[in-house]
Amino acid sequence: xxxxxxxxxxxxxxxxxxxxxxxxxxxxxxxxxxxxxxxxxxxxxxxxxxxxxxxxxxxxxxxxxxxxxxxxxxxxxxxxxxxxxxxxxxxxxxxxxxxxxxxxxxxxxxxxxxxxxxxxxxxxxxxxxxxxxxxxxxxxxxxxxxxxxxxxxxxxxxxxxxxxxxxxxxxxxxxxxxxxxxxxxxxxxxxxxxxxxxxxxxxxxxxxxxxxxxxxxxxxxxxxxxxxxxxxxxxxxxxxxxxxxxxxxxxxxxxxxxxxxxxxxxxxxxxxxxxxxxxxxxxxxxxxxxxxxxxxxxxxxxxxxxxxxxxxxxxxxxxxxxxxxxxxxxxxxxxxxxxxxxxxxxxxxxxxxxxxxxxxxxxxxxxxxxxxxxxxxxxxxxxxxxxxxxxxxxxxxxxxxxxxxxxxxxxxxx
RNA sequence: GUGGGUGUCGCCUAGCGGUCUAAGGCGCCAGGUUGUGGCCCUGGAGAGCGAGGGUUCAAAUCCCUUCACCCACCCCA
Numbered sequence: 507x508x509x510x511x512x513x514x515x516x517x518x519x520x521x522x523x524x525x526x527x528x529x530x531x532x533x534x535x536x537x538x539x540x541x542x543x544x545x546x547x548x549x550x551x552x553x554x555x556x557x558x559x560x561x562x563x564x565x566x567x568x569x570x571x572x573x574x575x576x577x578x579x580x581x582x583x584x585x586x587x588x589x590x591x592x593x594x595x596x597x598x599x600x601x602x603x604x605x606x607x608x609x610x611x612x613x614x615x616x617x618x619x620x621x622x623x624x625x626x627x628x629x630x631x632x633x634x635x636x637x638x639x640x641x642x643x644x645x646x647x648x649x650x651x652x653x654x655x656x657x658x659x660x661x662x663x664x665x666x667x668x669x670x671x672x673x674x675x676x677x678x679x680x681x682x683x684x685x686x687x688x689x690x691x692x693x694x695x696x697x698x699x700x701x702x703x704x705x706x707x708x709x710x711x712x713x714x715x716x717x718x719x720x721x722x723x724x725x726x727x728x729x730x731x732x733x734x735x736x737x738x739x740x741x742x743x744x745x746x747x748x749x750x751x752x753x754x755x756x757x758x759x760x761x762x763x764x765x766x767x768x769x770x771x772x773x774x775x776x777x778x779x780x781x782x783x784x785x786x787x788x789x790x791x792x793x794x795x796x797x798x799x800x801x802x803x804x805x806x807x808x809x810x811x812x813x814x815x816x817x818x819x820x821x822x823x824x825x826x827x828x829x830x831x832x833x834x835x836x837x838x839x840x841x842x843x844x845x846x847x848x849x850x851x852x853x854x855x856x857x858x859x860x861x862x863x864x865x866x867x868x869x870x871x872x873x874x875x876x877x878x879x880x881x882x883x884x885x886x887x888x889x890x891x892x893x894x895x896x897x898x899x900x901x902x903x904x905x906x907x908x909x910x911x912x913x914x915x916x917x918x919x920x
Numbered sequence: 921g922u923g924g925g926u927g928u929c930g931c932c933u934a935g936c937g938g939u940c941u942a943a944g945g946c947g948c949c950a951g952g953u954u955g956u957g958g959c960c961c962u963g964g965a966g967a968g969c970g971a972g973g974g975u976u977c978a979a980a981u982c983c984c985u986u987c988a989c990c991c992a993c994c995c996c997a
Contacts, residue, residue, distance in 0.1 A: 556995085557994075557996070558995085558996075561921060561994095579996095610997095612921090612994090612995070612996075613921085613991095613993095613994090614990075615991060615992070615993095616990085617997085618995095618996075622996095622997065623997095691994070705995095757996095777997060778997070779997060803997065805997085806997085808997095829955095832955095859950095860950090860951085860955085860956095861955045862951090862952090864955095864956080864957085865956050865957030866958080869957045869958050870948095876956080876957080880955060881955090882955095890955090892957090894957070900956085
């Protein structure tokens with residue numbers, strides 16, 4: 507887990523503000539669920555065989571003996587809230603977004619943390635392909651506004667539970683004669699989660715894997731129609747995508763449409779964000795059968811990609827350093843508050859420093875202006891204001907003059 | 921869960937059994953004559969070497985244990 511320091515503030519805020527703005531643009535409202543949930547919320551939904559449940563959950567008992575979990579992902583928690591608050595009786599679909607920390611007890615490495623921040627949206631109560639496409643479009647818009655270039659959208663349909671079972675059986679039959687020639691990992695997956703064999707990097711070139719049947723051939727008529735609708739709508743919006751039958755998603759509750767966004771030149775865990783449809787999830791959580799679709803994206807991975815792509819522009823807003831000379835600290839403090847009242851960031855230098863030291867401090871704090879308050883200024887109720895960047899002249903001003911001079915909008919009147 | 925790597929002042933790094941009561945760079949603080957910065961100069965503060973145990977006359981330097989972090993796999997965002 508890691509700390510977020512002021513140096514990252516600009517980038518962090520850029521990502522967070524953009525995410526929230528895009529969510530609102532698409533009509534999604536904020537939902538904030540607890541960091542801690544009854545463990546069953548995740549145990550029942552995410553899937554016993556998934557790594558999240560089998561090895562990556564922070565589990566503990568509280569004083570009352572209840573089994574709790576630090577939330578490992580957002581969708582199940584949001585759906586639990588949907589059921590608990592009777593959102594089925596709201597106009598459907600219900601559009602929700604969240605932005606917060608998730609917890610996974612896995613081994614940290616590049617772009618992977620035990621506390622990770624995710625932004626995600628859930629569109630609950632709409633079975634139509636249009637809902638999938640809306641979420642994909644929202645996600646694409648987010649990346650575009652963030653300035654994340656060259657992401658590849660890969661989509662697939664993994665069908666409903668029925669079609670998936672048929673496909674899994676067929677895949678197992680296809681691979682069974684070749685199991686002995688597969689890698690150890692694939693042999694294990696053959697037993698636990700055959701779909702994952704298709705994902706294996708080791709066996710990527712194995713003829714039995716390359717020649718495996720595609721899940722797309724096992725979709726029933728309605729799943730196939732749904733997937734066709736998704737593609738048609740994406741085409742209509744001009745959203746580029748690749749169909750990748752090997753995307754299977756690690757969580758059990760996914761059904762029909764699934765997708766991932768990957769940066770160019772990607773390594774293994776480079777997926778920046780992913781999503782999918784989860785039509786059976788609400789029912790699993792005790793609600794009436796309700797369709798849903800959503801996406802989640804990793805904030806740290808976005809920041810990693812933005813940093814690799816190059817610095818983001820951080821326009822420096824006016825920031826004033828007030829330098830008190832002699833015993834004029836009280837005047838400096840009052841002046842600073844007068845400037846702040848005008849909506850301008852202000853900090854006061856430590857009393858007792860030489861003017862030279864104040865200049866050095868103001869400079870290393872990246873302030874845009876220094877305001878000097880000494881004997882003559884204090885007696886006249888003014889300050890000497892000097893820009894620290896560029897070659898502006900030093901002038902004598904009052905706090906009231908500042909907003910106009912620095913072209914800062916004055917805060918609304920009282 | 922598996923494999924590998926690293927841990928010395930805030931940051932980066934030197935030291936790899938005795939010359940270490942640990943060195944340097946960056947950063948920080950203070951000065952460089954009377955109220956003016958970013959360069960430069962001078963001085964200063966700041967670690968006992970991740971933690972615990974052991975070997976030895978002697979350990980930052982060797983051994984063991986442990987913790988943290990990093991990288992890859994697994995898997996996931």
